[in-house]
Amino acid sequence: MARKIWAYAKDKNQCFICENQSLQPKIFYIWDVLRLKEQNFKKYLELTFYSTEYDEINRLELIPTEHGFFRYKSDEIDENNKESIYHSAATVILLEMPVIKFTIDKNKYILNFSKFLVEPCLRFKHFDQDEEKYYPDLVGYFSSECELQEKWKGCLAIEVVYTNACYSKKIHSFEKNHIPIIEVSISKKLKLETEFGGEIKFTVADVENYYFSLKKIFEKNVYGKIRSDPVNHKFYTDKIISLEDAYKRELENKQLLNDNEQANLKRELNYINLKYEEMKSEASHLHNLLEQMKQQEWHLNNRLNNYAVMGFWQKLKFLFNISAD
Template identity: 80%
Template structure:
């Protein structure tokens, strides 16, 4: 049986205690409960503590111990205390984070959550129509739009892993039912050299210090691995629509570019035509000058020919006429 560093509680009227104006049960930390026991034993006696499953029917009574965790009321001794403390503390810190900066294989996402469910029961049908039941550590529901919200239909199952990882059948069942799963693995770095080993030789103060270290570490980032990565049809529809809009926008830009190019070409063509007409006019003028020069040359050649056949006295008379003129 798992050991928890936090619990829910019933008051003297046997009603679960909730946060102010909230549908979420109030969290009772083991270190605060032990302080209450020491400082106000009467108020402490009015409370009964229970495990933190989402479904009340699954909650079992817990007893706070001086060793920094709640144990089940049963006297059965758990051999996995070390694993349970790490697992419970990490789960608690994630539960209390409305914004988590996840890193999946170097890809970073900032996910905003409106609420978490602790160990809710998922019931699926297998291929033989037999019912399968699964209890993920946490299920978080997104509170604002982000890429993963559209892709994952607004929720995410989180498994906190110390030694035993999710088995393939569970991952396949969640993916088949379009529910994503990520694992947050408790690595050596996340232990912070805590000494939760051997016999029960740690205190509530040790657990509280570990909880605070985790909160500071997770504030920067939480490393996880995506196991189930379903994609909702709406995500594809929106993606296709977005691509169509992008294509339309680029096409309009390209069309505008072509229109501008066409306008510029027309302007250049008009300019060339204008210059062509000017050159034609200049060519016509030169042609007229050339014809005039040819006429003058013809007249000069005629005079020269006439002069060439003249006799001496005719040339003298011609020259005399010219000079007298």
């Protein structure tokens, strides 16, 4: 049994009801529909509810149930569709988020989206093989530049996983067609101690509370896993050019730094040579003064020695000569 918490709706003229001034179909949550049924039954009867595929031709009629979910009107289709409330809630919450803060392998990415397609039909044809059809939960288109946009050409598929992960053939087909896949798993933690499977033991209030609780978690962070990771040739080329430019700038900076260091060393060497010449000149001057002092000392010692051997009258005469001098 399918358990969807949201749907599109046609009015009494069998036209899909859209958001104000938008071509995007309006979202009808099961709790709002049941309130409408209770408060304005006549208006409720004017509405016919449908599944939410992007291609209108694929939308099927739904019936709201009092338990808190939509089911397919066709019993056969409903029995073959096993969508859970967990899957339905996570998908519509992501659809409503223009900015998703992903954590992928401990790396954080803030992805901005301009629009989402809900379960679009993607057709892949490879040479003589049969055509492959896939219906990813969401295809989101980036609205601003980021690393992943350059790598992935501006869009990605988001798959919400409750029980079955993406199978290898699907991943391979998406990768060959340059469409990345981010897988968002509904872990035990994201069930928030609710039980919407098996026997129905919950109410529409439980479903509504779960939706808003999960939305608060996703607004802070969404853990994802990249399953398809195509890289276009231009991305690698731009990366190589960027690395080459960075290396060139680093080399130029180091060369400039080396030139500056060489210039500084040259200035320091010239300063040292100048000081050396000044010190040499000073040393030569001091050496000359020392020689002069030695000559004066020798002359004084010689006179002192002569004075020492003089007699009394010679010394007296010598002293008078000094005074006269």
